[in-house]
Amino acid sequence: MIKFLLNEVESQLSPEDPHGSVLDYLRETLQKKGSKEGCASGDCGACTVVIGETVDGGMQYRAINACITPMATLHGKQLITVEHLKQGDTLHPVQQAMVECHGSQCGFCTPGFIMSMFAYRKSHAHPDREAICEALGGNLCRCTGYRPIIDAAAQMFESPLEDQFTSAEEKTLSALQAIAGGGDGAELALNNGEKSYFSPTSVSNLAYLLQQHPEAKLVAGGTDLCLEFTQFLREFNTLIYTGRVVEMLRVEETGSAIEIGGAVSFSDCAEALVRHYPDLEELLARLGSLQIRNQATMAGNVANASPIADMPPVLIALDAQLLLRCGEETRLLPVRDYYKGYKETAQAVSEFIERIIIPKPKAGYDFRVYKISKRLEDDISATCGAFYIKIEGGVVSDARVAFGGMAAIPARAGNCEQALIGQAWNEQTIEIAMTALAEDFQPISDFRASAEYRLSVSQNLLKRFYLELESTADQLRVTHYA
Ligand SMILES: Cc1cc2nc3c(=O)[nH]c(=O)nc-3n(C[C@H](O)[C@H](O)[C@H](O)COP(=O)(O)OP(=O)(O)OC[C@H]3O[C@@H](n4cnc5c(N)ncnc54)[C@H](O)[C@@H]3O)c2cc1C
Ligand code: FES
Ligand code: FES
Numbered sequence: 001m002i003k004f005l006l007n008e009v010e011s012q013l014s015p016e017d018p019h020g021s022v023l024d025y026l027r028e029t030l031q032k033k034g035s036k037e038g039c040a041s042g043d044c045g046a047c048t049v050v051i052g053e054t055v056d057g058g059m060q061y062r063a064i065n066a067c068i069t070p071m072a073t074l075h076g077k078q079l080i081t082v083e084h085l086k087q088g089d090t091l092h093p094v095q096q097a098m099v100e101c102h103g104s105q106c107g108f109c110t111p112g113f114i115m116s117m118f119a120y121r122k123s124h125a126h127p128d129r130e131a132i133c134e135a136l137g138g139n140l141c142r143c144t145g146y147r148p149i150i151d152a153a154a155q156m157f158e159s160p161l162e163d164q165f166t167s168a169e170e171k172t173l174s175a176l177q178a179i180a181g182g183g184d185g186a187e188l189a190l191n192n193g194e195k196s197y198f199s200p201t202s203v204s205n206l207a208y209l210l211q212q213h214p215e216a217k218l219v220a221g222g223t224d225l226c227l228e229f230t231q232f233l234r235e236f237n238t239l240i241y242t243g244r245v246v247e248m249l250r251v252e253e254t255g256s257a258i259e260i261g262g263a264v265s266f267s268d269c270a271e272a273l274v275r276h277y278p279d280l281e282e283l284l285a286r287l288g289s290l291q292i293r294n295q296a297t298m299a300g301n302v303a304n305a306s307p308i309a310d311m312p313p314v315l316i317a318l319d320a321q322l323l324l325r326c327g328e329e330t331r332l333l334p335v336r337d338y339y340k341g342y343k344e345t346a347q348a349v350s351e352f353i354e355r356i357i358i359p360k361p362k363a364g365y366d367f368r369v370y371k372i373s374k375r376l377e378d379d380i381s382a383t384c385g386a387f388y389i390k391i392e393g394g395v396v397s398d399a400r401v402a403f404g405g406m407a408a409i410p411a412r413a414g415n416c417e418q419a420l421i422g423q424a425w426n427e428q429t430i431e432i433a434m435t436a437l438a439e440d441f442q443p444i445s446d447f448r449a450s451a452e453y454r455l456s457v458s459q460n461l462l463k464r465f466y467l468e469l470e471s472t473a474d475q476l477r478v479t480h481y482a
Helices: 022-029 093-100 110-123 129-135 146-158 169-181 203-212 225-230 266-276 280-285 290-295 298-303 311-317 414-420 427-440 451-470
Strands: 002-006 009-013 048-055 058-065 078-080 188-191 196-199 217-219 238-241 251-253 257-261 321-326 329-334 339-341 352-359 365-372 383-392 395-404
Touching: 002 169, 048 110, 048 169, 058 110, 058 169, 058 290, 093 110, 093 146, 110 129, 110 146, 129 146, 203 238, 203 321, 203 352, 217 225, 251 266, 257 266, 266 280, 266 290, 280 365, 298 311, 298 352, 311 365, 311 383, 311 395, 365 451, 383 451, 395 414, 395 427, 414 427, 427 451
Parallel strands: 002 078, 196 238, 217 238
Antiparallel strands: 002 009, 048 058, 048 078, 188 196, 251 257, 257 352, 321 329, 321 352, 365 383, 383 395
8 A cells, every 4th residue: 555645635545557657646546637748758847746755854845757757656755736736715926926927828837837846945945046947947838938937936935935835844744754664654565466566665675575576677766667658658567666775775975985875866966976076067967857866866877778878977987886786695896897788787687786886086087077968958968978087297197988879888988098098198199099989989870969970079078178177267168069
């Protein structure tokens, strides 16, 4: 039985389909039609709802895409829907600001925008235009134009934050804590005779379940996996959710590494990563939308084995390792050895990523990553290049260069690296290394970019890296488009 709060009402659900989405539950089961289905792939934001969770003894509210979130993953959480914002005849301050700023025309996108704005209002004390744009980057509107909507998001701060959720916070917290702590509420298992769903809360139980059900598919944020359901109409018999496995929800630091648990979302690990690698800030802000980053995990990004995923080239350049677990056995595997072929990995049956271990920056090294995509926000890379290089006394003493989008797997550019190591750090060396890069990859042409473009832009990224290091000119850090 899934136990959750639907707005402020304690609810229990034995869903007909244990893998069904939050959006289907709202629109089909409850006939709540406020949340819309635009794309069913996490791109448009029309289905945005807000999830309330207990964090450090308080409530945290985040926007997510209901179309690609399995309903069962809401066990122990609060689901806030657009229908619940208005109290009697009084609009919520977010809705009132949208009306006053003329932020809606046909209205299809409006509930999704309202929910993203609501989550932003609940987690920020003051408006910041850039942060508002980032918070709304996963919501598309085809009629109004974004200025009135952004104005509304700023104006909503003129009303006090207190609303029905603030007044009910104590009650909400104790209801959610009761589900988390309560007997059968802790672990969750659903079965409708054909499909099963498990939600373990410890890494040993996860490992045990995967051994009992070697055919099972893990689901973390679901932002890759759930597209299999909505876009390709695939079905799996068994899903095992990682999002409540306590040990895998931690970000820990040792003297030499940042360790990201296998169920940690990008929203939850961004701060630690950017603190050590400031150049990751832009990449992480451009990985999907805020709704996606609130759900998507780094482990899912790695395990999905897409050649155009953003993190693998970064992790390969930084020489990160995966802690893989199967039952009680664990092994460390460098990310560069994880990929075997297109969407093929070295992960064995019943094995999973427990943790990702990223070395902290070493003295004397420079790190940069560049994502090339057609749109700035919420777009997948045509190519993504990561560079980690040490220069001593004007000579390159070490170089790790990795690319995504250039081959069937994310990989290091061995010829390019060899052309750099031991050479003087100058334009001539860079030109030679750019030529060598052509021997590393034979990229394909697809709707994101042609093979020629991919190669030429990747060579130019190496040059850009050189120029950035040579000048302190931050003005060079403009965004490039494919
Ligand atoms: C609209 C949209 C925009 C996107 N934009 C980007 C982008 O800009 N850049 C980018 O790189 N990606 C992007 N993605 C892809 C996706 O969000 C990421 O790859 C994300 O990190 C996947 O993580 P997840 O937790 O959602 O994985 P899930 O979908 O839950 O799982 C993905 C795969 O990993 C497996 N898996 C999950 N956890 C583990 C584990 N611990 N051990 C072993 N296997 C595991 C699952 O079984 C599944 O096969 C986008 C997706 C959408 C829908
Ligand atoms: S329907 Fe478009 S993001 Fe969910
Ligand atoms: S108001 Fe019509 S899509 Fe936004």
